[in-house]
Amino acid sequence: MREHRIRHSWAEARQTAFDAAEPVPETALPLGPDLCGRRLAEPVVALQDIPHFDSAAMDGWAVNGSAPWIFVSPGERLYPGQASDILTGGLVPPGAKAVLRSESGRVSADAEGLPVLQLSSEAKPGEPRAGQHIRPSGKEAVAGEQLLAAGTILNPVRLALAALSGADSLSVAGRARVRLLFTGDEVVDSGIPGPGRVRDVFAPQLSAAVLALGAEVVGEARLPDRLPETVAALSATDAEVFISTGGTGRSAADQVRRAIDELGADLMIDGVAMRPGGPVFLARLPGGRFLVGLPGNPLAAFMALATVAQPLLAGLAGLPRPAAIEVLSGAAHEPDPGRSRLLPYRDFYGLASPVAKTESAMLHGLAQAEGVLVVPPHGVKLGEAVPAFSFPWN
Structure with missing residues (x-):
């Protein structure tokens, strides 16, 4: 695994992830x-x-000439003084000059007791006009026209x-196929976790988030904290991108880094100068596949997803790199030299004000937020313009 420069800035990480991608074939x-x-x-x-044939726009009768009309079988050619029943959307028979709507006609009998179509009292003056209530062929589009x-x-x-x-x-257009890998022997899928255990928060939401980012999920798996299973999972060939959660550190329980070492991956991003979400990485696996390693804390993982995975998936889909927006800060933020701070916010009277409960392991604040401020390392003043990004599902 070749080492690249450590700790990209937030902007550099987004650009690096985007530039790494080649569009998936259509x-x-x-x-x-x-x-x-x-x-x-x-x-x-x-x-x-x-439409590809002249059709009736009303229920009623296809007619030729002026009233009264005698009836012929539906579909037969009409000559002056003839009519036939027709329904909305029905094929206008040859010789028909108009469609008389059902409210404008009445059926009576002639001297011989045969049915005859007459104009009713509801018929408007001059009805039916030539071509009235007939949708002509090609009215919406002609053959070869771009729709x-x-x-x-x-x-x-x-x-x-x-x-x-x-x-x-x-x-x-092609879209990236993504395989999700959840790590952590301490994670439980349901119920109330006991001491030392944590409830899985990634399986319920990460697949939906990936779909919102324009990719498709082809599978997901929970991995034990063991190297052979991790290497095997990253060797699958049915996805362009793997996204893992947790295991990005260097402790004895963290196997993702060891797995990409064993696979000979090219580590393109190894940490981003931001908090939360700094311990994210992007690796190019053999065969041109990618691994986005998200940290295990929920809020940190989301920030890492938006910073690295979102531009990568956009590039694979042939889309422009997601652009940052600009908002006015609803609070002053002191400098934090060397790193950006990503702060969920809500809009209050035109100002982007950070929400509470946004520590790395928390989700409460993020659930209330409308977007995320990207406070630069030099800080920001109250009312000053600051970069931000919105959520992909907004």
Whole structure:
């Protein structure tokens, strides 16, 4: 494992993680709900006119000429003085000049007792006009017309439009496949933990967070604090990215660093000059896969995820590096030479004010927050502009 410079700044770490990624190749997937949220790699065009036939916009009768009309079987060609029943969306028969809506017509009998269509008292003057209540072929789009541009994020309505275009599959931008690895023999999955044990907080939320960052989770596993199992887990080939929780230190129980040493990984980020979340690392594993090692404390892990994993996953998805926003600080913060401080905040009257209960192992404050301040090492004054980032699920 080759050592790189230690403790990148917050900005350097984000840029390094982003620059390390090459976009995952685009892929063609069947049209369906799983495509919701995916980004189109190629435009969607109409494969035929939409609609591809003249259709009725109302329930009623297809007619030719003026009233009265005699009836012919649906689908037959209409000549002047003829009509046939039609429903909304139905194929307008050859020869039809308009559709008379059901409220505007009434059926009576002629002298021979045969049904005849007449205008009703509700018919408007001049009804039916030529072409009235007929949706002509190609009214929405003509064959070859672009319906959705490349880069469009698919949603339910856009998926429906793609189906209307005639497409059975769509080419979408690739997204990273992520495997989650949870470490710690002291972690319990359910119930109230006893002394020396802690409740798992990563399994319930990390998969959802990764999905919000535009990647897909292909698996997750809880690892014992043993080297062989850790090495085996990091040797899987079905993911571009591994994200581990805990085990990033150098104690006898921490096996993740030993595993990447054994695998000959390239350690690209080994600690970031920030708190919380400083003990995060990014390693390139054999075969071009990545490992993001998050610290074991919950708040620290989230800050590390946003600092390293988010730009890495954006780069793999072919997206721009997530940009920091700028807010006005609701409090003064003293300098902390050499490192940035990441502080969850809420907006109060236009000022970003830090919330309480934001120690590294806490989650209460983060759950109340609207974003995270990135206080630079030189500190910040009350009301001064300061970098910040929002949560991916906002």
